[in-house]
Amino acid sequence: MDPTSVSERENVTLTCRTKCTLDPITVYSWYKNGQPIPNSNTSSPVYILFSVSSEDTGRYSCAVEGHEDLPSAEETLTVRYGPKNTSVSISPSGEIVEGSSVNLTCSSDANPPVDKYTWYKVTYKNMSMRHSGQRYTIHNISSEDREGYYCEALNIIGRETIPVHINVICKYDTFCLFFVHCNFTDFILTSCIYKPKILQQCFPGFLWWGWGLS
Template sequence: MTFSVVLGQDGWNVTYTKNRICVLKGSSVELSCSYTYPSGHTVTTAFWFTELGTGVEPDSLGQDPEYSGRLEYHGDKKNGQSLKITDLGESDSAEYKFRFMTNQEGGKYMGSPGVTLSVTGLQVKVTGGHQDKTLTCSTTCTLTDNPTYIWYKNGHKVKEDTSSLYSDSFSDADRYSCAVKGHEDLHSPAVYVVLEMVPTSVSESESVTLTCRTKCTMDPIAAFIWYKNGQPIPNSNTYSLVYSLFSVSSEDTGRYSCAVEGHEDLPSGEETLTVRYGPRNTSVSVSPSGEIVEGSSVTLTCSSDANPPVDKYTWYKKNVASPKASGQSYSITNISSEDRGEYYCEARNIKGTETSIPVHINVMSVFPWVPVMGVGAVLTAGALLLTIYCTLKR
């Protein structure tokens, strides 16, 4: 339990029992506080409010027609006062404050900040594939007092747990909903939208059919909304149960779901579409790049985009018939001038093959330096000076 203490001056203060509350739509809540004031004062007016209004003083909730018949006051004007609000709706979400006045001049006080009330409904969210799904009993705020969740299958209780998650292998013929213990009459809407995708794995240029089925008859006939990776597909709204993808490409790979227009908060589970294609954008990188000195090493690496991934890489040297090596990387150690030339790789998977553009490997030769001896004579100051010189020649 949390406490919010609003301190005043000279004995004025308001203490709220809880400063944040999250409750279910359709339930009730009790806001409570205690307050003090200087001796010699007598409380004449005390009330709760949410807005300051247009006048000097805020308007009491009792004056708001939206709360008519839904307010119950408890306590007394001397020690404290609690307010019970029934039949809560999401529009009741607000910050509630307490105000009191006394019989003395200037004798009035407002407890601020107040109690933040959030009202939420229950919603079943579905994640996972066609076979194994996870249901989440979702709320827009964290419910107060750590509730216990109850799960229902076709209206019958099947699970009770403190976790809001329910994982299992679910049948598309069944309807699931959830509730919170103590508020079993406040069920979430049942999950009733199912996506069927045939097939779920295709090759490029093939077609796929997505069918959005409901567990009940929609009256009037409703439109369907289609999603890819959680985002609406542009211009995909249709009154047909079927959405077709013709001549698919790799860009169509993703997670698909559907929903009934007007019930977008209750989408179907997601189905993943996989598009298979042969290698493409195949290329070779060289490390180190540039000229390679004789005696050093170089590594060639082949990269390719493919689905399923490339299962075989083969290396070739231009104008040489037989392959040089296999594997995604090809290393040449103690390289010599004979290794100079153009190299390329071939990438292969079950859908096809692709060959990269050749890259040129330039091998720089290293020549030995040979010393050359020479003899010369120079006449200096009447003496013959014999000079031996040495040059390097390669």
């Protein structure tokens, strides 16, 4: 195998060699992790992996067709790649009430492993770095923290940045509304009663009330 360690999109050459005398017309079979590689049988002892990806990481071997019970020793291919499948877990999960704390944890698949996790906050004015490290705790969270946070995963190959959505609900504000209950007789208004009602409503947001007939 040449080379045995590559970055994604590079090529790898596998060469099958033996000291045995082979038939002039020989077919070679190729294997990955002990399983045949589909459509890989060749009449040449050379097999090329073009533009490899992280999925090509594994152990490779070869054999002569008809003698698959005598495979070669395995060679291991290592593929380096930048962060991918980056995700953020939020604790506690679900709704986060304003004023409480929330823990964010960023994870990513990368080879070599991620060197650095960085947390950013983007507002309509600018973008600022808030924390360096895989875990980030936001204290005294507010409704403005719902959106705008990003986690960036970085290694020597590349980086990946993903947005974070935090389900923040604001504290309940108590206010008083007057409900109007009206009576109609034959579609003629006969009376109305004003009833004060104490409500709890979370802002920002709008609550729409309609008028009903009783």
